[in-house]
Amino acid sequence: MPEPRFLVVRLSSLGDIVHTFPAVAGLRESFPASEIIWLTHPRWKVLVECSSLASQVWTTETRSLAALRATIRRVRESEFHAAIDYQGLWKSATLPFFGGVKRRVGFSSSTVREFGVPILYTDRVHCAATHIADQNGELSVRAGARKGVANYMLRIPSQAEAVSGSPLPAPGFDGYIVLSPGGGWRSKCWPAERFGALCRMIRNSLDIRCVVNYGPGEEQLAGRVRDASGDAAPLLYNGDLRSLMILLRNARCIVGGDTGPLHLAIALGAPVVALFGPTDPARNGPYRITDQQDGSTTHPVEEIAARDIVLRAPHAITTHRRSDQTDPAMLAIQVEEVLDAVHRRIGAPE
Numbered sequence: 001m002p003e004p005r006f007l008v009v010r011l012s013s014l015g016d017i018v019h020t021f022p023a024v025a026g027l028r029e030s031f032p033a034s035e036i037i038w039l040t041h042p043r044w045k046v047l048v049e050c051s052s053l054a055s056q057v058w059t060t061e062t063r064s065l066a067a068l069r070a071t072i073r074r075v076r077e078s079e080f081h082a083a084i085d086y087q088g089l090w091k092s093a094t095l096p097f098f099g100g101v102k103r104r105v106g107f108s109s110s111t112v113r114e115f116g117v118p119i120l121y122t123d124r125v126h127c128a129a130t131h132i133a134d135q136n137g138e139l140s141v142r143a144g145a146r147k148g149v150a151n152y153m154l155r156i157p158s159q160a161e162a163v164s165g166s167p168l169p170a171p172g173f174d175g176y177i178v179l180s181p182g183g184g185w186r187s188k189c190w191p192a193e194r195f196g197a198l199c200r201m202i203r204n205s206l207d208i209r210c211v212v213n214y215g216p217g218e219e220q221l222a223g224r225v226r227d228a229s230g231d232a233a234p235l236l237y238n239g240d241l242r243s244l245m246i247l248l249r250n251a252r253c254i255v256g257g258d259t260g261p262l263h264l265a266i267a268l269g270a271p272v273v274a275l276f277g278p279t280d281p282a283r284n285g286p287y288r289i290t291d292q293q294d295g296s297t298t299h300p301v302e303e304i305a306a307r308d309i310v311l312r313a314p315h316a317i318t319t320h321r322r323s324d325q326t327d328p329a330m331l332a333i334q335v336e337e338v339l340d341a342v343h344r345r346i347g348a349p350e
Contacts, residue, residue, distance in 0.1 A: 003034040004081030006143065007101060008054065009092045011041045011062060013184070014260025015284075016132075017048065018267045020086045022149035022289060023136035024053045027084075030145040037078070039071070039095065046241050047264075050155045062091045075099025082143050085121070086136050088112040093120040105143045111135065113320070133287045151289045154267055156249055157242040177202055177342065178211045178248060178265070179234070180256030181225055182218040187323040188257045190275050190330050192221055196228020197335045198255065202342060203232040210234040211247065213261055253345050255338065257330070258284050266308065273341045276312040277329035278319045285310050309341040 006027060010020045017040070028036060038054035041061070048057045060071040072095060075083075082103040083096030088111065096104050097120040106112075106121035118124045125142050127135040137148020181195045199210040212234045214222035222236045237247065248254055248265040254272045256262040258279045265272050266286050274286055286308040316329035 004031060004144065005035045005079060006031070006037070007075065007078075007080045007083040007096055007099075008036055008038045008086065009083060009095060010086040011039065011060070011092055012044060012087075014044065014047065015258070015263040016087070017044055018260070018263040019133045019284075019287065020136050021051050021053065021152050021154075021267065022133050022287070023086065023140045024051070025150040025152035026137055026145045026148050027140045027143065028053050028152075029150040030140075030147070037080075050157070050245070051152055052155060053152060060095070068095070071095060072098045075101065084139050084143050086139060088117055089114050090117055093117050105139050107135070107139070130282050131285070131287060132283055149289060154245070156245055156268070175208050175252050176211050176235075177208055178213055178237075178251045178254045178256075178261075179225065180213045180254060180259060180261040182214050182221055183257050183259035185278075185322045187278050187321075187325060187327040188259065188330070189326060190257055190333060191326060192224035193228045194333075194335050194338075195225045195255075196230075196232075198338055198342075199225065199229040199234050200232040201335065201339050203229075205339065206343070206346075208252065211237050211251070213237050213244065213247065253342055255342060263287075271345050272308045273338060273345050274308060274310045275330065275333055275338065276310055277316055277327040277333075278321075280318040281310045281312060309345050311337060311341060 008024055010017055035055040037056050037058055038048050039058045039060060040048050042059040045057050045059050048054055061067040075096060076099050080101045082105055083101040085092050085096065085106040088107045093106060103123065104121045105123040106118060108124040108126045109118050111127050112118060123142050125138050127138050129135050129138060134148060141148045179195050179199060181189060181192050183189045202208055202210055212222050212225045226234055226236060239247065245268060248261065248270050249268040251270055254262060254265040254270055257275045262272055262274055266288060272286060276285065288307065311333050313329040313332035
């Protein structure tokens with residue numbers, strides 16, 4: 001009997017793809033000889049390739065009708081045992097549906113964000129898990145994996161492979177801390193002025209310089225952090241994905257909200273201090289897999305807490321409603337509280 005072929009659909013974004021890796025690793029561990037084709041956006045092809053979980057990485061541009069037609073035609077010309085849609089949106093669910101994949105695994109209506117999407121699946125999974133990485137794992141199990149999640153390792157690009165828009169910290173720039181103030185939702189972001197104050201206090205109390213990582217369109221945000229940092233002289237950094245991986249992996253600590261760079265840092269094994277407000281860390285927080293003696297994997301809350309520090313106001317209200325205003329729960333997190341967490345995280349044993 002031939003090995004099954006799987007189409008994995010997770011188009012974006014950075015943090016969500018990182019939270020999909022454990023589930024695809026569970027699929028790969030169960031089917032080591034199978035072909036797994038991962039369909040994603042061109043921007044994230046390098047990231048998926050660094051996981052070494054997919055046999056091939058296909059890309060498509062969802063805003064291009066021609067690209068979508070070509071992708072659907074390519075799927076139709078292939079023979080897949082099953083498609084697994086880890087994204088749960090119309091744009092992801094339609095690709096295997098119109099591509100003619102007979103078995104299509106996805107989330108039930110209780111989990112997806114867009115109404116009606118599950119009608120395109122043949123297998124609708126009612127998730128029992130809380131964390132999104134484990135929910136993704138439940139899709140893998142429905143597709144035939146023996147366990148939902150498994151360990152994986154991201155291949156760190158060499159310095160020569162990195163092509164950066166700004167230089168990585170120089171050899172003399174030792175022991176830096178990365179601050180990641182940006183994010184897709186303004187409501188999830190801690191104020192730039194507080195990041196600047198944190199940068200100044202880190203320099204004064206620990207004699208460590210900070211690197212402010214920012215993405216496309218966040219130049220003004222990074223400038224506000226620098227202006228608020230006084231004479232702490234942070235390095236403003238805007239590199240490509242390969243360079244960002246090197247930057248995060250070599251940092252002493254990363255401080256950021258519920259955003260892609262923070263989750264990428266966790267996947268790379270770097271220590272983090274995570275700032276949460278409107279999103280629930282139980283669902284979207286730091287996720288690390290711990291190997292057990294019986295061969296199983298788990299990620300107990302107490303073990304995560306011993307490594308990564310998550311700060312969230314007790315009165316925070318969980319919502320996925322996007323807003324241009326900083327959530328009150330983020331404003332409740334004080335600079336001194338974050339500084340203390342950085343001290344503790346740096347001093348914690350690895």
